[in-house]
Amino acid sequence: MTLNGRLIIAGVSAIVLLGACGKEEPKPAAKAAAPAAPESITIRIGHVGPLTGGIAHLGKDNENGARLAVDEANAAGIKIDGKAAKFELIAEDDQADPKVGTTVAQKLVDAKVAGIVGHLNSGVTIPASEIYNQAGIPMISGSATNPQVTERGYKVTFRVVGRDDQQGPAIAQYLSAERKPKVVGLIDDATAYGEGIANEVEKTLKAAGIKVLPREKGTDKTTDWKAVLTKVRRGNPDAVFYGGMDATGGPLLKQSRELGMKAVFSFGDGACTNKMSELAGPAAEGMICSQAGLPPQAASKKFLDAYKAKFNVEPILYAPFTYDAANLLIAAMTKANSADPAKYLPELASISHAGATGKIKFDEKGDRKDAEITIFTMKGGKIEPTAVLQGGKSTKFDDFIKAAAAAAAPAAPAAAEPAKDEAKK
Amino acid sequence: METFLQQLFNGLTLGAVYAVVALGYTMVYGIIQLINFAHGEVVMIGAMVAFTIITLLANSGLPPVAIVLIGTSCAIPVCMIVGYALERIAYRPLRNAPRLAPLITAIGMSIVLQHVAMMVWSRNNLAFPQIIKTETYDIAGASVTNIQIVIVILCLVLMGGLLWLVHRTRLGISMRATAQNPRVAGLMGVNINREIAITFAIGAALGAVAGVMVGSYYGIAHYQMGALLGLKAFCAAVLGGIGNVPGAMVGGLLLGVIEALGxxxxxxxxxxxxxxxxxxxxxxxxxxxxHISLFGSNYQDVFAFLVLIAVLVLRPSGLLGERVGDRA
Known part of the structure; x- marks a missing residue:
């Protein structure tokens, strides 16, 4: 199409020139046509998350975050290797299914994407990351919190979100310090994520000397929890932790109250959404939950405004993280002046980036250094941040925001420092 | 003991839902020996339509019970149309084809309906408006909610109504005649096509009621909610003896209790x-x-299919048997 267009333009201008001044050579016309197509390269970035199924709303949210980053990069007119870079987001649906996830991963590898943002679920990210690792394509997940994601020594696997072995202990710590339960019931949805986070909660609670009831399990599609809850009720827990997503956590919470359970219910990030109050109704009031990182409302105002202006909705959960993940890929490519994974990977590993979710640096495993965990409480149908835990220290959320605002001014020069450090080495 | 009683109540509610859905399977099987695998999706459509209407009216100031009744009475005709359309489009042209063919179109229609629902109602989990206040009653240490009681009673009423329809009305007689021998029934002046279409519509109407039950009980509706529910209700129908109306009821309730206790x-x-x-x-x-358990409660969904296998191996005609002369 473009070739034909150019030929036609060249042909027409040549004819016009010939007709206007027949004696002149047609060379200038050919020269004029060449700069009309400036040199550009298209860089493909893949995004994968579930766009169908029970948590499609979270998948779309993730995709929006990455799309925003890509669109902003295109608007900024980034040049890589002297050529105008056009970033293209290839969004795929993994249906939150590990089997589909690997198929889609192979498809993206075959499409020669330069980097991947995703996947959403830990259980899907783990097998898919093997395929990206073989192909040497960097992958940054904005939401896979299972420790195994970065524990296999893959050089190309990163995440910008905290790990369950940080998140689980954090919520357990908060629970035992603030609510002081004697007996805690544990339920999970038998996925890599749910089981992983429940294991970490169990470890921390046991270390704190709190009695933990035998683990109960559902699936990621369970809607009838009454049998499971009846069994948990028998142990008379003061608190219950559920490792799973909001689609199953909402009915679980609702049914627990129907069974007359009075325990405090606590959840990981998968069920840390406002959707819980819609799904569980009044039963959701007072539940506590944790999110790795900072809540969307604590993300930078610039991001929040841009997201809302573009998609006309509020970010739900991980969008600031996928936004940062896509930006990290783009920043590393810009820094390395190349979209070749082998060339920009070292830049990505040593990057120091001020993102929508705060300062991002990776440790040697590809995990984010000093990731914060936020604890929320459901109040009046909305989850509200109540505390931030960082490195085992708990801060009230309001105090944290104040401290962050105070630190915001000198934050920019601080970001430049590590680069100097790197140079010294 | 109170735990056992609680599990029994949990199972009975679940079983009542299975029973109402199973009635839809069993009616259709009874009359044309077809397993209508799209029936679970009809239930889903019922829940979705009711969801839309109830959400629209949630803030209208009408009494909550009236809103739910309006929602249900909108869902029923929609589902009846869907049920009729399924029969007209996917099954009637294949009535004399090998039995595998309509089974395949049934699965095809179920996929089509799921995706149409996905396009109409989005792929999100829809939170069913919980406008009816849940009251919890304490019976010997077991908690039962008003919604659970309504579901079980409604299930019994629907069942009774269906038995009356099949055995005491002119429509029922012609339905049974069609079930026994369509050709002879035709010769006797029964309009077979009409009877079959009505059977589908009635089964779909029951599905709509089941959809509203599921939606208001669990508080959630999703375009894939019908798939597993339909399969389990099918197991319930086979357990009771497919084609047998009281069998669907017994099978449903029993399966619910087996699942909860299991x-x-x-x-x-x-x-x-x-x-x-x-x-x-x-x-x-x-x-x-x-406690080191080999199997956890996440195996809940397995019981329905274990029961299916056990019934097919040990007693293929089901608990109450495929009483051919009685089927409808």
Whole structure:
């Protein structure tokens, strides 16, 4: 199409020139046509998350975050290797299914994407990351919190979100310090994520000397929890932790109250959404939950405004993280002046980036250094941040925001420092 | 004991829902020996339509019960149309084809309906407006909600109504005649096509009611909610004897109770610490108060299919049998 267009333009201008001044050579016309197509390269970035199924709303949210980053990069007119870079987001649906996830991963590898943002679920990210690792394509997940994601020594696997072995202990710590339960019931949805986070909660609670009831399990599609809850009720827990997503956590919470359970219910990030109050109704009031990182409302105002202006909705959960993940890929490519994974990977590993979710640096495993965990409480149908835990220290959320605002001014020069450090080495 | 009673109540509610859905399977099977695998999706459409109407009216100031009734009475005709359309488009042209062909179109229609619903109602989990206030009653230590009681009573009423329809009305007689021998029934002046279409529509109407039950009980509606529910209700129908109306009822309730008790007790039954002499190596962990179960309550969904296999192996005609002369 473009070739034909150019030929036609060249042909027409040549004819016009010939007709206007027949004696002149047609060379200038050919020269004029060449700069009309400036040199550009298209860089493909893949995004994968579930766009169908029970948590499609979270998948779309993730995709929006990455799309925003890509669109902003295109608007900024980034040049890589002297050529105008056009970033293209290839969004795929993994249906939150590990089997589909690997198929889609192979498809993206075959499409020669330069980097991947995703996947959403830990259980899907783990097998898919093997395929990206073989192909040497960097992958940054904005939401896979299972420790195994970065524990296999893959050089190309990163995440910008905290790990369950940080998140689980954090919520357990908060629970035992603030609510002081004697007996805690544990339920999970038998996925890599749910089981992983429940294991970490169990470890921390046991270390704190709190009695933990035998683990109960559902699936990621369970809607009838009454049998499971009846069994948990028998142990008379003061608190219950559920490792799973909001689609199953909402009915679980609702049914627990129907069974007359009075325990405090606590959840990981998968069920840390406002959707819980819609799904569980009044039963959701007072539940506590944790999110790795900072809540969307604590993300930078610039991001929040841009997201809302573009998609006309509020970010739900991980969008600031996928936004940062896509930006990290783009920043590393810009820094390395190349979209070749082998060339920009070292830049990505040593990057120091001020993102929508705060300062991002990776440790040697590809995990984010000093990731914060936020604890929320459901109040009046909305989850509200109540505390931030960082490195085992708990801060009230309001105090944290104040401290962050105070630190915001000198934050920019601080970001430049590590680069100097790197140079010294 | 109160745990057992609670599991029994949990199971009965679940079973009542299965029973109403199973009625739809059994009616259709009874009349044309077709397993309408799209029936689960009809239930889903019922829940979705009711969801839309109830959401629209939630803030209208009408009494909550009236809103739910309006929602249900909108869902019923929509589902009846869907049920009729299924029969007209996917099954009637294949009525004389090998039996595998309509089974395949049934699965095809179920996929089509799921995706149409996905396009109309989005792929999100829809939170069913919980406008009816849940009251919890305490019966001998077990908690039962008003919604659970309504579901079980409604299930019994629907069942009674259906039996009356099949055995005491002119329509029922012609339906049974069609079931016994369509050709002879035709010769006797029964309009077979009409009877079959009505059977589909009635089954779909029951599905719509079941959809509203599920939606208001669990508080959630999703375009894939019908798939597993439909399969389990099918198991319930086979358990009771497919084609047999009281069988669907018995099978449904029984399956619900089996599932609830199974999920509630499988962990205890497969607890390795209960048989310490078998696994000496675990003695230390068991002494520390740990429970090491082979299977957990996440195997809840397995019971329906175990029951299906057991019935097909041991008693293929189901508990109450495929009473051919009685089917409708």
């Amino acid at each position: 999920a509630g007790y499988i962990g205890d039954l497969t607890d390795l610490c209960a048989v310490p002499w078998l696994f000496a190596g675990l003695a230390a962990r068991c002494a520390a108060g740990e």
